[in-house]
Amino acid sequence: MCGLCGIFSFKHKVAPAVVQKMNQLLRHRGPDDEGYLVAETKAGVFSPRTGNETISALRNRMESVTKVNGFAPNLVFGHRRLSIIDLTEKGHQPMALGNNWIVYNGEIYNYIELREELKERGHCFKTESDTEVILVAYSEWGVECLHRLNGMWAFALWDSRRKLLFCARDRFGIKPFYYFLSKDHFVFASEIKAILASGLSEIEPNDRAIYEFLAYGLVDHLQETFFGGIYRLMPGEYMFIDENGDSNFQSWWHLDKKGVSSDITDNFRYLFKDSVRLRLRSDVPVGSCLSGGLDSSYIVSQMAELVNNVNTFSAVYEKGLPGDESEYIDVVVKKTDAIKHTVVPGPYELTKDLQNIIYHQEEPFGSTSIFAQWKVMELARNNEVTVLLDGQGADEQLGGYDKYFGIFFGILFKRLEWIKLTNSIIDYMRLYKKRNIFAHTAYYTLPRKLRKIVRNRLVPLKTEFRKKYSHCHPDDYPNNFNEILKYFIANSMPQLLRYEDKNSMAFSRETRLPFLDYRLVELIYSLPVELKIDKAVTKKIMRKAMKGNVPEKIRNRHDKVGFATPEIEWFRNELNPFIIKVLNSDRIRRRPYWDSDEVKGVYKSLMQGRSSSNLIWRFLSTELWLQRFMEGTIH
Numbered sequence: 001m002c003g004l005c006g007i008f009s010f011k012h013k014v015a016p017a018v019v020q021k022m023n024q025l026l027r028h029r030g031p032d033d034e035g036y037l038v039a040e041t042k043a044g045v046f047s048p049r050t051g052n053e054t055i056s057a058l059r060n061r062m063e064s065v066t067k068v069n070g071f072a073p074n075l076v077f078g079h080r081r082l083s084i085i086d087l088t089e090k091g092h093q094p095m096a097l098g099n100n101w102i103v104y105n106g107e108i109y110n111y112i113e114l115r116e117e118l119k120e121r122g123h124c125f126k127t128e129s130d131t132e133v134i135l136v137a138y139s140e141w142g143v144e145c146l147h148r149l150n151g152m153w154a155f156a157l158w159d160s161r162r163k164l165l166f167c168a169r170d171r172f173g174i175k176p177f178y179y180f181l182s183k184d185h186f187v188f189a190s191e192i193k194a195i196l197a198s199g200l201s202e203i204e205p206n207d208r209a210i211y212e213f214l215a216y217g218l219v220d221h222l223q224e225t226f227f228g229g230i231y232r233l234m235p236g237e238y239m240f241i242d243e244n245g246d247s248n249f250q251s252w253w254h255l256d257k258k259g260v261s262s263d264i265t266d267n268f269r270y271l272f273k274d275s276v277r278l279r280l281r282s283d284v285p286v287g288s289c290l291s292g293g294l295d296s297s298y299i300v301s302q303m304a305e306l307v308n309n310v311n312t313f314s315a316v317y318e319k320g321l322p323g324d325e326s327e328y329i330d331v332v333v334k335k336t337d338a339i340k341h342t343v344v345p346g347p348y349e350l351t352k353d354l355q356n357i358i359y360h361q362e363e364p365f366g367s368t369s370i371f372a373q374w375k376v377m378e379l380a381r382n383n384e385v386t387v388l389l390d391g392q393g394a395d396e397q398l399g400g401y402d403k404y405f406g407i408f409f410g411i412l413f414k415r416l417e418w419i420k421l422t423n424s425i426i427d428y429m430r431l432y433k434k435r436n437i438f439a440h441t442a443y444y445t446l447p448r449k450l451r452k453i454v455r456n457r458l459v460p461l462k463t464e465f466r467k468k469y470s471h472c473h474p475d476d477y478p479n480n481f482n483e484i485l486k487y488f489i490a491n492s493m494p495q496l497l498r499y500e501d502k503n504s505m506a507f508s509r510e511t512r513l514p515f516l517d518y519r520l521v522e523l524i525y526s527l528p529v530e531l532k533i534d535k536a537v538t539k540k541i542m543r544k545a546m547k548g549n550v551p552e553k554i555r556n557r558h559d560k561v562g563f564a565t566p567e568i569e570w571f572r573n574e575l576n577p578f579i580i581k582v583l584n585s586d587r588i589r590r591r592p593y594w595d596s597d598e599v600k601g602v603y604k605s606l607m608q609g610r611s612s613s614n615l616i617w618r619f620l621s622t623e624l625w626l627q628r629f630m631e632g633t634i635h
Contacts, residue, residue, distance in 0.1 A: 030080025173235030295391030
């Protein structure tokens with residue numbers, strides 16, 4: 001797990017000091033080592049192999065080579081390393097195979113199996129790292145090597161024979177890759193702030209991204225970021241770029257249905273266990289997040305069958321507050337003999353940490369729930385556990401969120417399946433006793449134009465701003481429930497993966513996600529709806545697979561909490577002075593996106609119990625982001 005950055009110039013010489021500045025902003029992602037590659041792609045390669053060399057010494061060596069050989073660097077890589085596998089100096093990056101060079105962030109969990117296969121094909125290895133496996137796999141299979149990798153990654157690889165820079169991202173976009181492309185330069189990095197530090201891109205807001213976040217709550221679903229001109233390589237995408245700046249982008253992976261065997265439960269159970277087994281590969285301590293819900297409890301229970309003394313990390317609250325799952329956490333810990341670590345996030349800590357969270361997240365975020373995750377990562381850092389398994393991805397695949405019931409009922413309504421709809425509603429009311437779900441059903445059954453009118457009334461945006469982006473309709477959902485789940489995997493899950501990556505790497509922690517093993521994802525997508533939601537029971541196939549492994553009190557839970565905070569209570573009480581101060585500021589009144597008096601009205605509605613906390617937080621988060629990145633200092 002690392003941070004990477006670089007500049008590929010098509011017309012000008014690159015100053016290594018610029019990339020060093022970018023690299024230093026990524027130090028939290030890789031505090032164990034740093035390295036650089038300085039190259040002239042038309043001639044030879046000049047590369048310092050140590051992170052101990054000062055930038056002035058690097059510049060002096062480069063200039064001496066320039067005088068002798070006419071060396072003019074147009075490609076510079078920077079890398080920060082968090083050592084997880086092969087802790088020796090042999091794992092240093094940038095890493096070379098012949099004249100091919102790579103900077104890489106992530107983990108290839110099946111690297112041992114791939115290395116053995118490549119050895120049988122005649123390849124030799126000098127390290128025990130998964131980085132070298134990528135280089136050798138690319139030399140053997142080219143772009144097709146991506147299909148053989150099971151893991152999470154973002155990398156940039158200089159192909160010296162083809163004179164191309166090859167950049168790729170994993171299937172789900174677990175690891176980030178941002179870039180800025182002009183006629184003169186290609187600048188890339190693991191974080192946006194590193195690109196901004198290059199001085200080659202403007203710092204300006206992207207109004208379309210702001211609109212879709214405020215109106216629909218969507219982030220990370222577009223190639224565009226909140227920063228004008230800065231883009232993200234999309235999940236399951238790669239690109240080639242040559243010395244002239246000509247680029248070619250391709251999607252290399254698509255979620256497709258596979259054939260399903262008759263022993264579905266056993267297959268699910270095997271794939272999940274194997275996914276956990278692979279993600280335990282590490283040369284540093286591995287623990288797990290534990291919320292007390294189904295997903296993280298299944299992970300911890302499975303880990304306990306494979307290793308002893310699992311360290312778990314949880315956020316808890318005072319008894320009776322929403323979000324506290326202490327009783328369920330204790331059940332799992334008792335059954336697995338895990339070592340429990342807990343933290344109690346508080347509202348005043350949130351105000352203290354908020355600027356730091358915004359700085360690391362780099363773009364607005366949808367709720368304060370990521371603060372709980374932030375504190376859990378800090379807790380892991382304080383207990384010197386470097387790698388954490390986590391349950392991201394299960395809800396999106398298996399219909400784990402409450403809103404999915406509203407969508408499910410809406411589909412049955414549109415299909416006129418009255419008997420099934422009636423029985424499903426009866427089952428839901430008996431199990432959950434919630435009625436607000438029917439607002440979701442009503443919304444999702446409306447035609448798109450009416451949904452737009454409803455949303456316009458709920459979200460107070462300025463008319464001219466709304467009209468400019470009125471053509472955007474991100475909530476045009478399919479009428480098939482499996483396809484809707486696929487839609488949310490593509491459009492909602494990336495934001496959660498960004499939150500997790502940025503929160504964990506802020507504390508130099510690596511998180512691994514067993515539910516996003518692509519083999520398991522393909523199996524789940526191929527299953528009928530009844531194995532995901534049936535008689536108001538979510539995650540049906542997973543509950544069957546968990547039997548005997550997870551305590552029944554957990555397996556039979558039907559409430560969904562996750563790493564949440566008591567957000568509404570905080571907003572109405574302890575955080576009220578902070579929110580009022582933001583809403584009354586001169587800066588929020590000057591924004592071209594919203595009417596500040598109407599935004600205050602949204603907060604008043606929340607205080608009166610008539611609005612959601614998520615809606616007011618979108619405005620607060622956007623305002624605080626604008627202050628930090630558009631009006632503050634990037635450092």
